[in-house]
Amino acid sequence: MEFFKYTRTFNFMGKSKIAMIISILLVVSSYAILATKGLNYGVDFAGGTIVQVKYDTDAPIKKMRLALKDNVLFDGASISEFGSPDEVVIRMKTTTGNVTQDIGDETRVALKGTGNFEIRRVDIVGPTVGAELKEKGIMSLLLAVLGILVYVAFRFEWRFAVASIVALVHDVSIALGAVALFSVDVNLDVLAALLTILGYSLNDTIIVFDRIREGVTGSKNVELEETINESITRTLARTTLTSLTTFFVVFTLFIFGGEIIHAFAFTLLVGVVVGTYSSIFVASPILLWFGFDVKNYHNKLAEKAKREAEKQRMRDQFESGVM
């Protein structure tokens, strides 16, 4: 079976202006959502307490609210369903630093009489730890981007590196926008998903760039636009196929992975779609606009080859004792 049989080159770059408008719209609206609605930081980053309770019937949320209402410990607690009607989480902004006093025990006592339940999870993250995790999280994103930038610049050319980073920022921004839009709890797993998107989207971009590099070095054609179009067309089958398999896999994770992995899978799902799009319509056009000069690149390559040849000649001469 074949999705795309290479018969003619599609004119992707011809559509790049429309794509650019779409991208800018998406990124700008993502930042607008981030600025107005903001990210919904979970306990990992904001600090706070989470108690997950599972009932053997549907959770009596109203009764629970009543039971916790007058308890100082649960001041400002919010109760919401978690994945299924019999399971709920109680979220609080407060934390207790006392090792022996346990919010799980307190919850058990407070909820007595609301039905048969089991406390399945208690997460307490103190404010200093939350701040530290946030700092580390931002640091890891920056470091990953920097590491990738250096590697791509070293393997390709600086314009490739910058283009791929722009694509990465584009992807992460839109994924974050979606996370904010759907009020997904931002915890460590969402950060892991963002870093995975970095890796994944870059994979896609690099496969295309590799073809462009190959096209540029291998042909006499100096029109970069044509080379890019041809490269994208030739990698289209691979891009589609890999994106589809990854999409399927993440989708099963999203559907069957359970509530606790939901945020991770959701972020990744957005990332896979945006990442595929960006490697074709964001990274490559930027290469074009940055004025990557094929002629110049050819000259450089030729010069490099010449230098190598010269070196070799000198070495040969030296070895044969002429010098």
Next chain:
Amino acid sequence: MKLNYRIVIFALAIIFGVSFSMPSLLQTEDGKKITLGLDLQGGLHMLLGVKTEEATKSRIKSIAASVKHFAERNDILIDGLTFDETGVKFELLDNDDFPKMQEYLKGIEGTVVQDNNLIVSVSLTQEEVKKTEKQAVDQAIETIRNRLDQFGLSEPVVARQGAEKILVQLAGIKTQAEEQRARELISRAAKLELMAVDEARDARVSVMSESDAAAYGDIILPDAKNPEHKYLVHEIPILDGGMLTNASVGFDKNNRPVINFTLNAEGAEIFGDFTGANVGKRLAIVLDGKVFSAPNINERIGGGSGQISGDYTVVEAKDLAIALRSGALLAPIYLMEKRSVGPSLGADSIRASMVALTGGFVLVIFFMMFYYRLAGVIANIALIANLFILLAVMSLFGATLTLPGMAGIVLTVGMAVDANVIISERIRELIYEGKSMHKAIEDGYANAMRAILDANITTLIASVVLYAYGTGAIKGFAITMSIGILASMLTAILGTHGIYQMLENKIAKSKNNKLWFGIKG
């Protein structure tokens, strides 16, 4: 069919993968296995902070206690012995005693002694404060580890994190009661102090305030059983639990559990001196700021042993003895982060992620077979080998599998086939160009190699950063991703190449590109 080095390495890798992943897959008794993370097997994870300033305070307090004892033993008259968070202060009444006292104070390490008209102040040097704080953390780690080792859980993790945080991980905590017990054992200060009751003023304790008591150099402590009942005791203890050598559970004449303790030589001497000089008065046995008993001193008690009686169960007495034996916490600890997962939630998570893994895996396998025919089958062999090798490497390192780690494996399945997709596409292209089968395969691999390497290395960079900066469960994700990527280079690139080389002639002879690569022509 011919053998080549690639297929041999691939076969060895499969044998390695299958044999070393077996202990984990079949949960055999012997062999190295993958450990399940706390989020999958249930357990308690805590990050504890240490209130190091309290350690400095108690160090100063013990200097005060030793000054007092020294003065009493050598008949040196001192007055107004007080201490605060910076140091100890007292007045020497007799000028002649000054050299002797100065000599003694010099012997106390890490202190600065100042005197002004016989008013002596002793404070800790900056380095000593730092040292004390560091010691407090070291000692807390050591103490908590000792206590947990005696608690009877398998492999408790107690480790330093950062400068003054302590990570405690207890897997296999099954019930709420067990968790509660563990938490109490960890956090118990277990600070034993023997203190003198201020007999002259104790009768008036009920009408005294804290500051009244402080004016006499006393503090008010509650009774352990009946908190309404208060005692007035001298703030500077006679001796503390640091001089304890052993503590064990015994039974009193009513067959109630008590704790017997013994003191070291120095402690025994101080204890003997004090009891000898204070016959008829009461001695308060204070544990963590509560008076457990305050027996009358009938005679001088030599030998340095004593008993703490209280209203506790055998289990409580046992835990208390463990805590006393493993030493007091020099500084109190507090909770910075806690994550506790019940075993049933862990089991649910395992089930859900297994469904996702199997689902994703089956989907990818069928898709590849459908799209690439036999080339897809070859890619699938590599994919399965990849999973085995991933599990084997994790087992060998005793790596921890967490829920995000499971997600990492699921993702590896998606991404590992990518290499084979790239290679197969390249081979198809070359076949269309009319190249010979040998050339199509060799050039296909050569052309695909650069892209695959670059793509994998960048993903690896992201994973390594994630590992370095991630905490807990996220580290698990980075581990499975990294191993998965590395294993995929072995299986998807080297392994499949070997299979193609082996079958090359067969493929060329069959001339059936539809069967082998899913294309016409």
